[in-house]
Amino acid sequence: MLIKNVFKRFGGVKALQGCSLEIEKGKITALIGPNGSGKSTLFNAISALITKDRGKIELEGEDISRMVGYKIAKKGISRTFQEVRLFKHLTIRDHLQIAISDDESLIKSFLVFDGISDKRIQEVLDRVHLDKPLGTFVTDLSYGQRKLLDLAIAIAKPHTLLMLDEPVAGVNPRLRKVIKEVLVRLSKEGETLLIIEHDMNFVMDLADVVYVLDEGRVIAHGKPKTIQKNKKVLDAYLGE
Ligand SMILES: Nc1ncnc2c1ncn2[C@@H]1O[C@H](COP(=O)(O)OP(=O)(O)OP(=O)(O)O)[C@@H](O)[C@H]1O
Ligand SMILES: [Mg+2]
Incomplete structure (x- = not known):
């Protein structure tokens, strides 16, 4: 899936300010970022729960930018919600x-x-x-x-793409481990996963690729180990 230059404003709040990501098939992509950085809004824009102001979303080469929510679900996007x-x-x-x-x-x-x-x-x-x-x-x-x-x-x-909004939020360490193992297994079976997670440590040994969102923009993306050392990323988290 390709997400190109997505913008979304809620009144004066610029939730997404030109967000672009590439979700590779068969991989685990993590989307991390501080509170309010636009992660859930991006999920909502992809699944057409909200209308984008601008931007394009392609699923396996097909433009789904203007498709209604239930049709997008039928195209194979299955998601969970933060709550x-x-x-x-x-x-x-x-x-x-x-x-x-x-x-x-x-x-x-x-x-x-x-x-x-x-x-x-x-x-x-x-x-x-x-x-x-x-x-x-x-x-x-x-x-x-x-x-x-x-x-x-x-x-x-x-589905062909699984999008999970904070699958381990608020669960105890034992269950976090269980859920992590479930996700690893799904990935080994060939699933494509896009996972929002607040905690950088959780995705470090899980994700193939990490995208870091801050103030509605991707400020870094790459392998977890590289991301962990990225100054912009550390600043975004420390400044939270
Ligand atoms: N329906 C809405 N109406 C108004 N403002 C909204 C709405 N949804 C999100 N926002 C605002 O957009 C910004 C991004 O919110 P979003 O929920 O996408 O953040 P997030 O990265 O998922 O944060 P968290 O880690 O806390 O879940 C926030 O400032 C939020 O208050
Ligand atoms: Mg959220």
Whole structure:
């Protein structure tokens, strides 16, 4: 995916000021940067949750800049949100049935409730190491377990690109490790990942390429080891 010169203003706030990135297939690209640097806004611009002021986004050579959100999702972009978005009164099974179903069978899976087999759902849960009965309601999951379910949903949706907004935010060190291993495995299986992370250390031994955003601009990109020593990057973080 190519992101070219994206701009976005919210009133007087210049959230994105000419953002350009290249997301390589089969690699883990990390997007880091201080609070308010525009990371989530860039995700929202890519998935057309907000309209860009300017800029172009290409997915496998196709211009998706003016496509509506659901069409972009259908093109194969699956994403999570910084704040876990789940339905309180639905179970793990319900969520994954919806995620796995395509638009056409969605209504059917709601009505019949047996569109997707439990075996298929269990497979997805196993991949993220969420060890809870399928009938468990979201309200009975811990914060960390909700993060895992959220990740499972993103993985379960048919996709070619997985975009994760802070997949380990607020989770304990043990679960961070588990999630990191899940991401490494996905990558080894050939997935293309774009991961937002606030903590530079988390992506150092995970990402192939790191992009650093500051005030809506890419101030550096490259291999994690190089980025770690970059003065502009250190200044951006220390100045936070
Ligand atoms: N819907 C919105 N309306 C108004 N301002 C917004 C909106 N979304 C984001 N902003 C502003 O745009 C800037 C970038 O926000 P964004 O959420 O993209 O940052 P971020 O890099 O994801 O930060 P964090 O690490 O805290 O999640 C911030 O100043 C924010 O207040
Ligand atoms: Mg954010």
